Amino acid sequence: MTLKALLHPASVAIVGASQNPQKIGGMPVRLLAELGYRGTIHLINPAAEEVQGRRAYPSLAALPTTPDLAIIAVPAPAVEAALRQAADKGIGAAIVLSSGFAEVGEAGAAAQQRLADIARGSGMTLLGPNCLGTMNLREQLFATFSPAPLAGRPEPGAVAIVSQSGAFGGYAFSLARAGGLGLSHWITTGNEAATSVADVIDALVDDDDTRVILAYIEGARDGRRLQQALRRARAAGKPVIVTKVGRTDAGARAAMSHTASLSGEDSVYQAVFDDTGAVRATTIEQMFRLGQAFATGTPPRGRRLGIITVSGGVGTLMADAASDAGLALPPLPVAVAAELKRRIPFCSTANPVDVTGQITATYEVMDFAAIEAARCGAYDGLVLFLAAAGGAAGFADKFENTVRLVREAAPGLSLAFSGIVSPDLRRRLQAHGCLVHEEPTHAIEAMAAMERWLAAGADAVAVPSPVPETQSAATAMPPKDLPSGLLNEVAGLAFLASQGIPAAPHRHVRDADAAVEAWRALGGQAVLKIVSPDLLHKSDVGGVRVGLRDEEELREACATIEACVAAKAPQARREGFLVARRLDPRVELMLGARWDPTFGPLVILGLGGVAVELEPRTSVLTAPTTPARVRARLQALGVLRRLGVWRGHAPIDETPIVETVLRFAALAAALGPGLRTMEINPLMVTEDGVAAADAVVELGPPPQDQPSATRQAQSDLP
């Protein structure tokens, strides 16, 4: 989807062009006429021959030529006819500014659906309705009724802003203008009848004017489309800084009360951003800061940060920030440190390097330290903190020179400058590809975000195979004749085992005699459970017993379970007992999967056992997934630490966990919409590997109106 007619129209028609520039149909006329748009402007108004001093036509049909873009600013009831005319005329794109659609209720939603149908039927791009329009800052195209551009425009630049919300879009425009952020495009998507934020991101991937994308999302109707667009952007090396509101429960409630969109669970969005290499911002200020940084600077190729400061205390503050951000502070090479010490006896040559206020007398020492740090190869990024000196006129040339010398010495190095600078010096330093942040910790934060973005690249653009390499061909795909419905635990474990996900050793037995035999065979440490396809929570009805010490206790337990279940769940089919070896795990995990109508196959990985209730710690993965993503989640969940050496335990290799999650995710992806529920809790991790100690599996036929699971999952991949 290139959206060329929307983003770069050579001619624009305004339907509902008004004489009054304060009106929704008048403002775009004024903005296009006054602010330098060089394409052709056509005005449509059946009641006037002239509007704002320009000729007006009675209808789109009456136009002598076909414009690229129609801006529709008529009242809601007239929009459908206007859009149909645009389609009939063969216009490439339409922006519907008018409100009164899905946001006002069911009738509006139906009207909006008709707009979408018209656009789809004619191959026309439709933006809106109920949006604030677009701007192309390079082409002075202001296809909006926001008066904001009249008060001044941001510089043309390489950053595109795409916002679902018009109010946010207007605010962002003003912030960009005030903060000196150069923009390529500004696009608001409103009700998203046909064109979503994801579609716009996808189009901007192919837009040569755009190198960085700021996206503001309230909720995505098509999560797979969002994933696809973010992955394409990452593959093209265009960072997407995304603000998705509704992180917390309170926020999600607020989002539901105000938007017509489906607001998905936040952890799912987080998974999408993590897995596609998108950069999430939690404040507006941070979104702009990171946008500016990605547009200006060089991402560090690793985590080794060098800090040179004129204030030891602020150096410490930056070291704190670097540590929080996961960056390392390797020392300066010994020879460089020695020479520095010779030049300033009281400086600190550790990293942070403190050249002290001495630079006001002998500035050369800053050049020496910075150039040597750049040249020595010990650092991927370098931050210079010059405090208030940057405000003094005499130093501006010196600073710019330092930055130029550092860039020459190490062109691939990521470089940031912090301190008070004039707007002029800021621009000069930025022109050398140097980040500039008044707050020193912001320089560290930006560099860390850029490093993560770069490092995530290879994995984010990797296409995870639905069949991981670790899985044998024999178990690659679900069997042709899938079981259906809620499986009993034995069948669930067997199904998972057929896919290469091992279970704890167990036997399915019919009666107490067989249970005793199984118990002996399993070594005398076992769990006894009722088997029934009708019982999800077996322990609630007395269907589980542990700690059985001898045959007598086992027989007694069989009888008790039968009696309890019969009494408490008389409808449940009783299909004998499961006798399973009791494992002594180092860690208990939980692993679940579901098919999300918006986002497709998802996997939930978390700490299992007591943690699930007491202090839930889970993380979502989009499926299929990759080893790097699984390892990152295991790290974040604290699982890797638990597998390490503590209290005399030998370390446990995480590879079997990673492979199990890969298989589980691949299975979820392959099952597609036929997946109702899969959950393993606990998944036991021992020194011998992993084993499912319980399984809930429910499968069903995929809904009729969806393509088959596997094709669906694969069609998402770029």
Added chain:
Amino acid sequence: MTLKALLHPASVAIVGASQNPQKIGGMPVRLLAELGYRGTIHLINPAAEEVQGRRAYPSLAALPTTPDLAIIAVPAPAVEAALRQAADKGIGAAIVLSSGFAEVGEAGAAAQQRLADIARGSGMTLLGPNCLGTMNLREQLFATFSPAPLAGRPEPGAVAIVSQSGAFGGYAFSLARAGGLGLSHWITTGNEAATSVADVIDALVDDDDTRVILAYIEGARDGRRLQQALRRARAAGKPVIVTKVGRTDAGARAAMSHTASLSGEDSVYQAVFDDTGAVRATTIEQMFRLGQAFATGTPPRGRRLGIITVSGGVGTLMADAASDAGLALPPLPVAVAAELKRRIPFCSTANPVDVTGQITATYEVMDFAAIEAARCGAYDGLVLFLAAAGGAAGFADKFENTVRLVREAAPGLSLAFSGIVSPDLRRRLQAHGCLVHEEPTHAIEAMAAMERWLAAGADAVAVPSPVPETQSAATAMPPKDLPSGLLNEVAGLAFLASQGIPAAPHRHVRDADAAVEAWRALGGQAVLKIVSPDLLHKSDVGGVRVGLRDEEELREACATIEACVAAKAPQARREGFLVARRLDPRVELMLGARWDPTFGPLVILGLGGVAVELEPRTSVLTAPTTPARVRARLQALGVLRRLGVWRGHAPIDETPIVETVLRFAALAAALGPGLRTMEINPLMVTEDGVAAADAVVELGPPPQDQPSATRQAQSDLP
């Protein structure tokens, strides 16, 4: 300590006054002469009769009168003589700008100590050496060699900045100027030979020009003095916003490499800030932001926040931020919501209230919503988000009017405005006591910080009694004949029990026969341990056995323990066995105490058992402490959640834990410097209360040069 001569001198002498205003002795002359200081200026230079066009005297002694303040700017070797002259002259305060003291090594440290001795001997206030001096913005007193004031000064205001670091101080001065933060004083303390940041905070508590204090600390030599000053400031209702660098290990390493101060453990500083109601900032920007907020606004009297926005999406973002900050978002009263809906049918009347972009047409609805929200009593704080509208000239008067109406309707309400505003409108809104933040989440953060500060007040200024009320008089104080040295576990448990801290039921026995008898008496579920005053880690030498099922196993265990300990620790005295009932705790805690030479008595509370090694979670408390502080720590550590209802457990009341921590802290405070170590790990929490299941206690005589423990601890209290 009033520091009046330092903060408000009516006359100043500059020792080492130089003709060259670029020099350390010349800049203060220029600044005082040019920038409007109205006191008397005396210049001292033995080699010149005139300096920068003013008469110079050969020495302080030669002055016809006695100035209040001497600024000493001579080279390090000449400082001592100059300071002695100042003392002889009876001068009230001296600022030593010169460097070359403790920061350059031992000889410098000795010279610095002599300066401190001179000052103490004469009752003179001494600031520095190696500091950047002071400024009094109201009195145009610039007693500094920083050239920064020449480029412009911040407005006089109610915020004081005190910084240990001169480089940071200079940076902060420029930030205050650029950010429009009004200052009263600006003070840098440098090497702190005699006057520390804590001393300055203490003096500012009594300074009428100062309402808010921004403090930058690298490390405190006298932590008890810092606690005392912070507590006095809180009692006086003057917020202290403190940046203490070295939060992380990397930061602490950086701090150690550059400062001559002792940098204490960060968690101890955090405890001090928490317990005294100081507000910690982690970035410089945040310190200024919070300083401005406290200087401008009204702290909310509770956590109920109302949000009125023109953008539903940004409302959601603010709801996220409020949730992160622990603020609640109660709904608008039904009648107000209904009236709002009548006026703007498509607005959202939940909280956040979204009045939509409609306000550009009918602004009155914003007034209605804001005033009704203020008046209804449902909120402690109100945030208005107006996006970019604030930049439009036509709206400035409307906004100011809204703010005025809200202030009239509810004078005690905390009020914040977010959006783009001109500097002029910012000042106008702030004049009404309204916070102004461009970034909406910053408004939420500031309000939450003010709420926490206000709420912490009563507890922060409370003087915790060294003898908590929950403790009976009989066990109020440590026995006169304290045991000494490392106690064996039995003695340790007995000592704690004598102070009201219960132990798990146990018996101390000499041999296996007695062990069997004790085992029976304790109900047959017991832990067996060697007793020895020489073994800190008994399990390392085979000195602990659990899971003993019968008498035979117990006898065998006694023999094995004897043999193991004799083999692995032959020097250790063996004093029989401890047989202790094995408890089944809901939660295991750890509780430790130590005497810190800088901060006095400290208590460490944390999760016990496996968590100590795997995922340590601890929190420090200054001792003695209060129930509110202990409860806050239990909440933060996740203990309260573990005591709640989960997996069918009945909830456990936390009161016995709180009382035990209070007693433990009171004991630590009473023991004073005689406390070497006290540690209980684990402290078992069961439905029946708490019980120490292990104890390490080591006591010693207090060092000779310290006052007695109890007097020391009590003398800290205000």
